[in-house]
Amino acid sequence: xxxxxxxxxxxxxxxxxxxxxxxxxxxxxxxxxxxxxxxxxxxxxxxxxxxxxxxxxxxxxxxxxxxxxxxxxxxxxxxxxxxxxxxxxxxxxxxxxxxxxxxxxxxxxxxxxxxxxxxxxxxxxxxxxxxxxxxxxxxxxxxxxxxxxxxxxxxxxxxxxxxxxxxxxxxxxxxxxxxxxxxxxxxxxxxxxxxxxxxxxxxxxxxxxxxxxxxxxxxxxxxxxxxxxxxxxxxxxxxxxxxxxxxxxxxxxxxxxxxxxxxxxxxxxxxxxxxxxxxxxxxxxxxxxxxxxxxxxxxxxxxxxxxxxxxxxxxxxxxxxxxxxxxxxxxxxxxxxxxxxxxxxxxxxxxxxxxxxxxxxxxxxxxxxxxxxxxxxxxxxxxxxxxxxxxxxxxxxxxxxxxxxxxxxxxxxxxxxxxxxxxxxxxxxxxxxxxxxxxxxxxxxxxxxxxxxxxxxxxxxxxxxxxxxxxxxxxxxxxxxxxxxxxxxxxxxxxxxxxxxxxxxxxxxxxxxxxxxxxxxxxxxxxxxxxxxxxxxxxxxxxxxxxxxxxxxxxxxxxxxxxxxxxxxxxxxxxxxxxxxxxxxxxxxxxxxxxxxxxxxxxxxxxxxxxxxxxxxxxxxxxxxxxxxxxxxxxxxxxxxxxxxxxxxxxxxxxxxxxxxxxxxxxxxxxxxxxxxxxxxxxxxxxxxxxxxxxxxxxxxxxxxxxxxxxxxxxxxxxxxxxxxxxxxxxxxxxxxxxxxxxxxxxxxxxxxxxxxxxxxxxxxxxxxxxxxxxxxxxxxxxxxxxxxx
Amino acid sequence: xxxxxxxxxxxxxxxxxxxxxxxxxxxxxxxxxxxxxxxxxxxxxxxxxxxxxxxxxxxxxxxxxxxxxxxxxxxxxxxxxxxxxxxxxxxxxxxxxxxxxxxxxxxxxxxxxxxxxxxxxxxxxxxxxxxxxxxxxxxxxxxxxxxxxxxxxxxxxxxxxxxxxxxxxxxxxxxxxxxxxxxxxxxxxxxxxxxxxxxxxxxx
Numbered sequence: 005x006x007x008x009x010x011x012x013x014x015x016x017x018x019x020x021x022x023x024x025x026x027x028x029x030x031x032x033x034x035x036x037x038x039x040x041x042x043x044x045x046x047x048x049x050x051x052x053x054x055x056x057x058x059x060x061x062x063x064x065x066x067x068x069x070x071x072x073x074x075x076x077x078x079x080x081x082x083x084x085x086x087x088x089x090x091x092x093x094x095x096x097x098x099x100x101x102x103x104x105x106x107x108x109x110x111x112x113x114x115x116x117x118x119x120x121x122x123x124x125x126x127x128x129x130x131x132x133x134x135x136x137x138x139x140x141x142x143x144x145x146x147x148x149x150x151x152x153x154x155x156x157x158x159x160x161x162x163x164x165x166x167x168x169x170x171x172x173x174x175x176x177x178x179x180x181x182x183x184x185x186x187x188x189x190x191x192x193x194x195x196x197x198x199x200x201x202x203x204x205x206x207x208x209x210x211x212x213x214x215x216x217x218x219x220x221x222x223x224x225x226x227x228x229x230x231x232x233x234x235x236x237x238x239x240x241x242x243x244x245x246x247x248x249x250x251x252x253x254x255x256x257x258x259x260x261x262x263x264x265x266x267x268x269x270x271x272x273x274x275x276x277x278x279x280x281x282x283x284x285x286x287x288x289x290x291x292x293x294x295x296x297x298x299x300x301x302x303x304x305x306x307x308x309x310x311x312x313x314x315x316x317x318x319x320x321x322x323x324x325x326x327x328x329x330x331x332x333x334x335x336x337x338x339x340x341x342x343x344x345x346x347x348x349x350x351x352x353x354x355x356x357x358x359x360x361x362x363x364x365x366x367x368x369x370x371x372x373x374x375x376x377x378x379x380x381x382x383x384x385x386x387x388x389x390x391x392x393x394x395x396x397x398x399x400x401x402x403x404x405x406x407x408x409x410x411x412x413x414x415x416x417x418x419x420x421x422x423x424x425x426x427x428x429x430x431x432x433x434x435x436x437x438x439x440x441x442x443x444x445x446x447x448x449x450x451x452x453x454x455x456x457x458x459x460x461x462x463x464x465x466x467x468x469x470x471x472x473x474x475x476x477x478x479x480x481x482x483x484x485x486x487x488x489x490x491x492x493x494x495x496x497x498x499x500x501x502x503x504x505x506x507x508x509x510x511x512x513x514x515x516x517x518x519x520x521x522x523x524x525x526x527x528x529x530x531x532x533x534x535x536x537x538x539x540x541x542x543x544x545x546x547x548x549x550x551x552x553x554x555x556x557x558x559x560x561x562x563x564x565x566x567x568x569x570x571x572x573x574x575x576x577x578x579x580x581x582x583x584x585x586x587x588x589x590x591x592x593x594x595x596x597x598x599x600x601x602x603x604x605x606x607x608x609x610x611x612x613x614x615x616x617x618x619x620x621x622x623x624x625x626x627x628x629x630x631x632x633x634x635x636x637x638x639x640x641x642x643x644x645x646x647x648x649x650x651x652x653x654x655x656x657x658x659x660x661x662x663x664x665x666x667x668x669x670x671x672x673x674x675x676x677x678x679x680x681x682x683x684x685x686x687x688x689x690x691x692x693x694x695x696x697x698x699x700x701x702x703x704x705x706x707x708x709x710x711x712x713x714x715x716x717x718x719x720x721x722x723x724x725x726x727x728x729x730x731x732x733x734x735x736x737x738x739x740x741x742x743x744x745x746x747x748x749x750x751x752x753x754x755x756x757x758x759x760x761x762x763x764x765x766x767x768x769x770x771x772x773x774x775x776x777x778x779x780x781x782x783x784x785x786x787x788x789x790x791x792x793x794x
Numbered sequence: 795x796x797x798x799x800x801x802x803x804x805x806x807x808x809x810x811x812x813x814x815x816x817x818x819x820x821x822x823x824x825x826x827x828x829x830x831x832x833x834x835x836x837x838x839x840x841x842x843x844x845x846x847x848x849x850x851x852x853x854x855x856x857x858x859x860x861x862x863x864x865x866x867x868x869x870x871x872x873x874x875x876x877x878x879x880x881x882x883x884x885x886x887x888x889x890x891x892x893x894x895x896x897x898x899x900x901x902x903x904x905x906x907x908x909x910x911x912x913x914x915x916x917x918x919x920x921x922x923x924x925x926x927x928x929x930x931x932x933x934x935x936x937x938x939x940x941x942x943x944x945x946x947x948x949x950x951x952x953x954x955x956x957x958x959x960x961x962x963x964x965x966x967x968x969x970x971x972x973x974x975x976x977x978x979x980x981x982x983x984x985x986x987x988x989x990x991x992x993x994x995x996x997x998x
Contacts, residue, residue: 189855
């Protein structure tokens, strides 16, 4: 029997390694690289190819250091050499200096040194380290290598091969992180260069990251080329709200115009990566088409510019008149595009005037009860042994979350089980993909998943990533399937993946139907029946986003008055009687909440377009015009009141914690979902069942108003299995009519083996005749016929 | 036509099966493709990527490392004239000049009838036999202008068809490993036993 000495509290970590770097004692973990240990100890070792988020490559040799060995000091590459117990590392000896200078001289031998005209000049690791660790002059006097400058390797990324030092960062990123190995070293040898396959562009959703991590000016991004010099840039750290992942960014401006976003590496969320949509959509904010002044609709139905006071007065009069009838004749749709403060101020206004019909989701999300299930953060979800995906194609909708899941799947840290109606970007990384016909997910799981999957689920921790897997399938259908999963995996934690930027914050702050009031679909139906007098569109565009075009059209036509608060004249805004211009991202301060409930700050960098104002301020002023004082004078007031009023937001009271990593909101006491028998949803054998989700680039304003992104939308189309195309009897590329119960839409048809037989895949909200025409918000699934044009 | 023929796809799958990781088969497959078309076509690279599960860019990156893979059509016979030191001293320059006149193309060019591509080459490791050339990588030693002329005439007349196959053919007899004779595709991490030559003895 062992006796425990209670005074001995020292616990020896078997993975701890201690070493000396430049005489300094450093503790590291087994397997750490010398360069990473040095970074932690604030001993800088120069480097180009090493990137802490990617596997080491040892390409550039710049990080040579001296390690004491049995035969004296030895030169090693610190990005490839792991730490060892008692290791003695020196990074600044004469020998090291000589080696590093030698490497730099060689790296610069063919480098054009065109720093004065290079976008990277001023923030260039090669330039900086040539000063700090270079020889000062070169002995190379011969003619340098010449290549055509620069060549476009994709729509947005340009490559200057003369500047390239072949560090392998971009190619490694494309293969290892993004999984889109569309660039590679070619003509290896004296003419090695980074290149795509001939005439096949580097069309990755993550291509902008290669520009950010390029340690020289070889890769530049079209939206930023020659826009500013680094020393002209002004910047603040913020959180991206393009989707709900909430990637940490730096927002950079020059002369009060946004010019660039860069990813910031925070551990819990994005690891420094951004998707190209989030990176380049600052162009939309700079757009000439931004709403910059309020408008009122005149008697002829034309929008006439007006002042804020008259617009607010008109809006207040409309609301007051409607309230006199009944609070039920007023409804608010939207709020998920703004900050927590925007949503909360509007919720406070709605409370003050007794409006319960409010919904931040546009019938394309999930019921708010998914937030009441046992929640997982992104990190917690990734740490599970099994990750079950009951979600749309995350590569298309939440690209950086896709990277996080792909990372654990590729490194075999977790097994990914995917339940989907169409292969997704994660299918190649998934351990099992269960293909289900739309509407059959719940019954398929209920009937019993494969034994190996059940065994895996039963053997350890499980997380479920749940979102609207198919916009042509009802939310109830997803919830039923989720209930079945939670029945076989009662220990599972849930990561809801609703897409819109601050949807979780808006719902939690109160923009969700109160006391069983109508949600968006019901509000629109009420409006269509003439029962909504004043409809407030809070940064929402039901005509483009509600997965039922007919309902949205009838709803907007039936509402007597429409007040729209938006940044652009969207299809819905153009129907509004009062248009109030809203400040956009980068134009206002506040906080946002990402899909896991992480609250972090977003920061103002530029002045709003024209007289545009933040949504929260509009709420306060409208309240005051209605004779209500919300007691909110500044955005800080709103944050403070939000933290005090809504228990889940309590952590936001610590405003310092909202910076950088942010803070996760308080969780609700978990509820359990009830299982229920799903309807059979059987399909007539002549019909196709629609699968629809968004592509990254669609008709939404952040794509449509960004010149660099707008051309990347694929356009409306219908995709079927090749064998089904034969059945229709047309060639790929031909136009066909897709005949639904509600509408017939003519679309070009193409084929993909990825589409299940008997289903038709239609991207959502694309330029052209949109699939939404056929959708019915009240139907569980949407079945169509596809026929030749007569 | 420029994708692999069905027969060659069967061979390609046989080759892939010999490797624990499909992408390791890429180089033999590139040879197979070059054997079929005389050069590596764009479509073939796309197809090989699909067969072994890598992107076209990765196939291209691998293929372009190797000088012997050609990406443009070459003549039926690719004539590589060595021009390195020993051959240069023994008259390779004059021989090239003669060859250009004989074929009516400059070095690097292909004759109009698509029969011959003439190319400079570096040392072919046969310095004692200078000047040398290779036709579709088959040697000719101590080549005189007269030898060259008769070589071209013979090739044109089809007299050497047995000896010199068309460009891209590495061996006229394809290696076939019956399924029961191969060592099988075992990934290195799955190897548990010592190598056969250790014969059960402990490693030193």
